[in-house]
Amino acid sequence: MPGLITNGLAVGKRKRDDAVPNTNGTKPRKAPKTAAKTDNTQTKILLLEEQILESRTHYNNIVELQSLVNNVTQKPKTATLAAVALCRVFCRLIAGEALVKHNNTSEADAQVVQWLKARLRDYVDSLATNWIGSPDASQESTALTLLMRIVKEETSQGSKRSEQAWRTERSTFNMLVEALLEKTEAEGARQEFVEKYVEEHDDIRFYTFSAVRQYLKAHAEDEEIDDNVVGHAIELLSQIEGVPGSAEQLEDWYGEPPAEKKHQLFSLNAHRKVAQEAWLAIFRSPLTRDHRKAILNIATTRILPWFATRIELLTDFLTDSFNEGGSLSLLALSSIFHLMTQRNLDYPDFYTKLYSLLDDDVMHSKHRSRFFRLLDTFMSSTHLPAAMVASFIKRLARLSLQAPPGAIVWVVPWVYNMLKQHPACTFMLHRPYHPAHSIYTQANPKWSDEGMPNDTFSMSESDPSHTGAIDSSLWELQTLESHYHPNVATLAKILSEQFTKRDYQLEDFLDHSYATLVDAELGRVEMKKTPVVEWEIPKRIVTEEGGGLNRLGGLLENAIALS
Structure with a gap:
């Protein structure tokens, strides 16, 4: 067990100085216990982090920090401190290639690499599952920032490994997108993800479309896709406004830019194709009336710009929506008219x-x-x-x-x-x-x-x-x-x-x-002109002057008898 670091401070008891008595008649003020406890917890977390980075013999501290992260419901502040510390640890380990298995890696070192990868997956899964969709907006935002910081490191370690970090099903990025699609209460996280990352970086936008398409396609084959997931996918993609107009605009990267100039990230057609496939995956999903209405409201502004080709597929969806009737028919015709006037669609x-x-x-x-x-x-x-x-x-x-x-x-x-x-x-x-x-x-x-x-x-x-x-x-x-x-x-x-x-x-x-x-x-x-009013108050309503019921009274009598 690692020894306690004292940083040169004395550990003996401090003697009371009797030469300076308290003369003001009041009791000395004590530091708040909560603040002291927080300082002690922070000091402990920083110590665990420092030991991990100093020597691999302290890697078990990751498990202890992870237990604090998992205890976010009871101790949210402590969990946040531990989550930030673990993020720094994993970023340092990824940058130092501690999670990479080389050809000359020994069997013992390979086991350590596998163990670290498992701990990283536990950490990412904890943030994506328990923090994304949290009612605490600051906690959710923190989780999104930490996960994207991990993504930054994973996608900045060489072309081959960066590509795997973007596309692998259980990578940090794909687990984050999966959480954004599945969590019902993650509206704030979806909006922040688009505003801070998708709209600012071309590679994140490209792989977000790819991840959504991959998720919907995988679950559509199993027939397990939920209506809420489809709605969240529409909500996420509908917020993407930035559509590149030329290949020269593809220059803002979050991860390491591809080494090859022929890479698909440099191709405008590739960006359009992956966006088309994502939207087509949504069209093929089981859509409710509200889903169709949400899509039709943004069809001409957010979806059509991606469809430079394959307009007929978008037209088929619009025709199906028209057949739904009601307000959907009008919305669908509006999009079809736009295609007719702007894209020369023959309809x-x-x-x-x-x-x-x-x-x-x-x-x-x-x-x-x-x-x-x-x-x-x-x-x-x-x-x-x-x-x-x-x-x-x-x-x-x-x-x-x-x-x-x-x-x-x-x-x-x-x-x-x-x-x-x-x-x-x-x-x-x-x-x-x-x-x-x-x-x-x-x-x-x-x-x-x-x-x-x-x-x-x-x-x-x-x-x-x-x-x-x-x-x-x-x-x-x-x-x-x-x-x-x-x-x-x-x-x-x-x-x-x-x-x-x-x-x-x-x-x-x-x-x-x-x-x-x-x-x-x-x-x-x-x-x-003053309106002319001719209104005479009748003397009788249901009877005649000579006695007996009038026509209205007779009808009323018959109605009462039939009832």
């Missing part, structure tokens, strides 16, 4: 799928404003066929008959803008196909007896190019001139006037609801 069914989203639900949906914004973007091209544009206009006009006022106040100005962009559709304003048209009622006063022509528009047709809307009329919008809400009625009259106004700014008509429309009315300072 002939785009407007057919967009047309299928126009139903009663979208007029009442909480995502209505977002849908209208995207719809205006999708329909902004002046090169769209007039028959297709007419179908969208007619369908929205038909849906507006049962839509809330907040939706109608956007539809009317949008139709106005579309008619100005596509003059071939303006004939829909003047065809007397329906008695709601004043033109038709004046020209055909006996329409109720003789009948009227049928509307050529087919609401059930799924192809917007064959609905017959271009030969129909917008009688629905003229009907809105008699809407119960005065704002809607007034706005609908713009289609009956000359088109002399500029295009409407549609943003001004979004985000309206019953509440906002009522608040706007109630918020008026002055009324131009």
Whole structure:
């Protein structure tokens, strides 16, 4: 057993100095026991560390320090001191190649090397398992820093060993990534890992993508992958914003840079390929609706830049997401439209799928404003066929008959803008196909007896190019001139006037609801005209003046009897 180091200090008892008595009448102040105990613990840990580095005969001190690290729940401060000390020890041992087995290494030394490697794995496993995901944010951050310090040493010991340290399944780096994927409460660690390491170093970003792909692929084959793991993988990769634009930008390394210039770390295509494979591994995993929504929200900004090639694979995922229905369909179409306009993707069914989203639900949906914004973007091209544009206009006009006022106040100005962009559709304003048209009622006063022509528009047709809307009329919008809400009625009259106004700014008509429309009315300072109120309090509700029940009373009596 190693002897106690006294550093030349006397170990005998110190005698009390009677010549200087305490004259102030108070008891001498004692040092806090907690502080003294902490100092003693720190001194002991530093002593154990110093002995390990002095001689290999004290390697067993690693086990003692590891026991302090494992006791993090009861003594977190002591565990932190021990963890930092062990990190310094292993970094020194790795730098001194004490964990490397050479060709001329004796059998006894080889056993020591194996023992040290096992202790290093215990240390890494303890931090990754017990510290990452800890409710104590400082403790979690400490563990991440210590593990990445070990990674720094392991990836700075020659090209061959550095490559193994990045890729080996049970290496420190891969065990850290595995913990970030599996720990539910590790949001802070995942964010810090990306901000401090992935975004700053090209090699860490490359091997992070590789580690995620390797983990998902291994567990997908065993059919043991958890939904939470997939969500954590999406969360981790979605925070990676830095996409290199050229090979010259690949110059920031955390570990030792490769000696060969032909190494894949210097290849931009290799970086894109490994990122594509990581995302494709996520696409092939069992995805919930929330997972798909999270992916679609970042598809154009964080995922698409990595897909310089193999766009069809990303398109397949977007098509599958569209088939899920609901808000996912809109998000998927947004990404597909981006591919069409930015990557020249040929997707002939785009407007057919967009047309299928126009139903009663979208007029009442909480995502209505977002849908209208995207719809205006999708329909902004002046090169769209007039028959297709007419179908969208007619369908929205038909849906507006049962839509809330907040939706109608956007539809009317949008139709106005579309008619100005596509003059071939303006004939829909003047065809007397329906008695709601004043033109038709004046020209055909006996329409109720003789009948009227049928509307050529087919609401059930799924192809917007064959609905017959271009030969129909917008009688629905003229009907809105008699809407119960005065704002809607007034706005609908713009289609009956000359088109002399500029295009409407549609943003001004979004985000309206019953509440906002009522608040706007109630918020008026002055009324131009006092509203006329005709309201007479009835003398009787369910009975007649001569006695007995009236019609309403009879209905109420029958309802009570049936109940």
